[in-house]
Amino acid sequence: MQPLFLLGAFKFPPIDELFRWKDVVFEDTPFAINKTAILMLVSAALIIIIFVGGSRRMKMVPTGTQNVLEMTYEFVDGGITRDVVGHDATRYTPFLGSLFLFILFLNFWEVIPFIQFPPTARFAVPFYLAVQTYFIYLIVGFKNHGMKYLTGHLFPAGVPKFLYVLVTPIEFVQLFLVRPFSLAVRLLANMMAGHILLTALALLTAYSLQNAPIVSIGPFLLNIGVTGFEILVGFLQAYIFTLLTAVYIGDSLHPEH
Amino acid sequence: MLHSLLLAVTQLQPDLKAGLQSIGAGIAYGAAAIGPGIGIGLVVGNAIQAMARQPEMQGTIRTTMFLGIAFTEALALFGFVLFFLAKS
DSSP states (O other): OOHHHHHOOOOOOOOOHHHOOOOBBBBTTTTOBOOHHHHHHHHHHHHHHHHHHHHSSSOOOOOHHHHHHHHHHHHIIIIIIIIOOTTTTTGGHHHHHHHHHHHHHHHHHSSSTTTOOOGGGGGGHHHHHHHHHHHHHHHHHHHHTTTHHHHHHHTTTEEEEEGHHHHHHHHHHHHIIIHHHHHHHHHHHHHHHHHHHHHHHHHHHHHHHHTTTTTTHHHHHHHHHHHHHHHHHHHHHHHHHHHHHHHHHHHHSSOOO | HHHHHHHHHHHHHHHHHHHHHHHHHHHHHHHHHHHHHHHHHHHHHHHHHHHHHHHGGGGHHHHHHHHHHHHHHHHHHHHHHHHHHHOO
């Protein structure tokens, strides 16, 4: 029991130290760049390089990179756009595809050694992405149905008249507040929780290695397992964000079902 | 009255505020995790049952299952965010 008692002095650092990064260039201006911004720029550049480079000499029978790119496209186009938005909605695939890839790349920084920070764990990033989705589904809805989009949502057909007192405010809050907010918070909280969990296990391993080396096997093995789990979570959250965006766009295109 | 009492106690013992905040945050997250835990269990359980009954519908069921999980899980994640808000 002795080694376990020694761990009682372990102190977790304040949460700010895990998420706040110092500005690298242009300090104290609105254009300040820190680790989060650098990772976002690098991800965007990586996606562009991979896609432009991979699709340069396209062949009838794909090999190597082109194979992976086509699989990604098929996954977004077949699994998300055609299934959820509608069979004639292929023109939303570029948006959904870039959204999916961008979030996927940002999430995967969480498990890349020596970087280990998902930019999506800062509220600004998922919030911006959610606001983008928000305006797109509202614009698509109003463009296709005009004011009927709003009235169709706020006064759903088949509901008894007196229940509109209850239904309309709920639908209004759901359409304009809950949707973008839950979209952003879902991504944020998942990546934040993963980052905190990985940091806690890594710190516990380092601390117990100094004070009670035998105990450190536990958090070390757990850390490896959780890293694998976080890869799954990163992929799943990118998928769910894109899927929900597709659901909202589909709802704006065909509000009846 | 309760508020003024609490204020008096907090002034007497400055540590008490942080302690109560931690307890409140812990209870908030714990309570927020109960419902979604049951909900996700129901969603996934029924999805597995549906897949076992109609394996040819697997793709559609899986997509719908993820949607259901995402909507249910959101409540637990609100609790998680509330945990940090209540603590600071």
